[in-house]
Amino acid sequence: ACAGPTVGATSGDDAPGEAVDWAQVQPATEITFWSNHPGQSQEVEQDIIDAFEAETGIAVQLVTAGANYDEVAQRFQAASQTDEMPDAVIASDVWWFRYHLNDQIIPLDDVLEHLDAGADDFQPALYSDYEYDGQHWAVPYARSTPLFYYNRDLWEAAGLPDRGPETWAELEEWSTDLQAELPDDGSALGLSTGPSWGAWWFENMIWGHGGAYSDGFDLTLDTPESIAGGEFLADLFGDSGVATLSSDDAMADFSSGLIASTIGSTGSLTGALEAAAFEVGTAYLPDGPAGGGTPTGGTGVAVSASSTPEEQLAAAMFVDFLTNTENTSNYSQSTGYMPVRTSAVESEAMQEIYESTPQFRTAVDQLADKARPQDDARVFIPGADALLNEAIERIVIEGADPAEAFGSVAPRIETAYTENVEPYL
Numbered sequence: 001a002c003a004g005p006t007v008g009a010t011s012g013d014d015a016p017g018e019a020v021d022w023a024q025v026q027p028a029t030e031i032t033f034w035s036n037h038p039g040q041s042q043e044v045e046q047d048i049i050d051a052f053e054a055e056t057g058i059a060v061q062l063v064t065a066g067a068n069y070d071e072v073a074q075r076f077q078a079a080s081q082t083d084e085m086p087d088a089v090i091a092s093d094v095w096w097f098r099y100h101l102n103d104q105i106i107p108l109d110d111v112l113e114h115l116d117a118g119a120d121d122f123q124p125a126l127y128s129d130y131e132y133d134g135q136h137w138a139v140p141y142a143r144s145t146p147l148f149y150y151n152r153d154l155w156e157a158a159g160l161p162d163r164g165p166e167t168w169a170e171l172e173e174w175s176t177d178l179q180a181e182l183p184d185d186g187s188a189l190g191l192s193t194g195p196s197w198g199a200w201w202f203e204n205m206i207w208g209h210g211g212a213y214s215d216g217f218d219l220t221l222d223t224p225e226s227i228a229g230g231e232f233l234a235d236l237f238g239d240s241g242v243a244t245l246s247s248d249d250a251m252a253d254f255s256s257g258l259i260a261s262t263i264g265s266t267g268s269l270t271g272a273l274e275a276a277a278f279e280v281g282t283a284y285l286p287d288g289p290a291g292g293g294t295p296t297g298g299t300g301v302a303v304s305a306s307s308t309p310e311e312q313l314a315a316a317m318f319v320d321f322l323t324n325t326e327n328t329s330n331y332s333q334s335t336g337y338m339p340v341r342t343s344a345v346e347s348e349a350m351q352e353i354y355e356s357t358p359q360f361r362t363a364v365d366q367l368a369d370k371a372r373p374q375d376d377a378r379v380f381i382p383g384a385d386a387l388l389n390e391a392i393e394r395i396v397i398e399g400a401d402p403a404e405a406f407g408s409v410a411p412r413i414e415t416a417y418t419e420n421v422e423p424y425l
């Protein structure tokens with residue numbers, strides 16, 4: 001979970017939507033939802049939309065607003081001065097708070113209460129991620145933890161136990177046996193980097209060495225523990241020979257058998273199970289010498305502040321429907337993302353899935369056993385995720401010294417905080 005920042009008393013905003021008496025509002029008959037269809041979910045999103053229209057008579061236009069969270073966010077921000085705004089929009093872990101700072105979204109507590117949406121049934125660790133100033137600014141939708149994916153057939157051929165490594169050191173021990181079973185250009189572990197990605201999985205490694213990106217909003221990239229995390233990363237791709245960087249998509253390299261293991265979103269699970277010609281194993285992320293921890297991630301859905309109250313009410317009805325017990329279960333089964341409601345995790349439908357395909361359960365269990373709130377610097381400082389990824393790529397691709405790589409991005413993250421966050425807290 002990445003619970004909202006705790007500094008500052010109020011945002012100083014009269015957030016749009018707060019004063020609306022929802023009982024006096026009639027929902028609009030047509031709204032727009034901007035999505036990047038996380039986990040290849042366009043079809044299931046459209047199915048849920050069709051069911052919503054059949055039940056309410058409200059038409060939802062599903063717009064592919066980008067190929068990933070960053071593209072949707074850039075389009076949403078660029079559209080703020082136009083009349084092309086959506087009514088409901090994808091709001092990922094590293095973007096929702098910026099939407100709030102920019103007054104682009106409304107708090108949802110009142111309208112969800114008016115709708116009797118049962119917000120207390122959202123998994124608390126997932127719903128609290130969107131809380132700031134005592135209000136929730138999105139509902140959880142396509143929510144994930146990173147998983148350790150491994151090729152069970154290769155594992156067996158290498159004589160390894162059918163489980164993920166408990167520690168990164170154990171994976172290094174296993175890598176020689178794995179390498180013997182792989183193609184010449186293969187590797188025991190393959191990873192991808194990029195915005196909204198590299199700085200997510202690296203949280204596990206920096207935490208595993210006792211470090212962190214930040215303590216609150218104070219950057220801690222220069223502590224010995226954080227630098228040790230960077231040095232572990234450098235060694236993983238360097239002298240240890242364990243890992244290689246996938247040029248495009250590590251999940252594709254995993255499915256093709258080029259790499260024996262990877263870190264992927266649980267939202268990639270259904271795709272991986274369908275694509276692989278081998279048995280796919282899923283496990284918690286390995287621990288480092290100082291322990292472990294997994295970030296949660298993925299996206300929520302927010303309601304646009306620029307929409308009329310009628311459109312906002314219809315959008316809130318839609319996000320309630322999109323994330324109700326039945327639909328979050330359907331969405332989870334179609335993608336691998338976690339059900340966002342406790343009632344869905346406990347439902348007969350999901351329990352049957354967990355019994356027949358236990359890989360679906362790994363992220364839910366990991367959430368309970370190992371989740372840790374994301375570092376504020378990554379999720380609440382605009383642009384910091386991309387800068388942290390830049391440092392990670394310099395270490396992995398250029399072989400840059402970790403202390404130097406972290407030091408090169410830290411001042412820019414501090415400036416982003418001073419200019420774009422601090423004045424609004």
Ligand SMILES: O=P(O)(O)OC[C@H](O)CO
Nearest residue numbers: 093144196200265297298
């Ligand atoms: O790929 P997802 O949807 O699991 O999201 C991963 C990260 O949270 C994005 O910042």
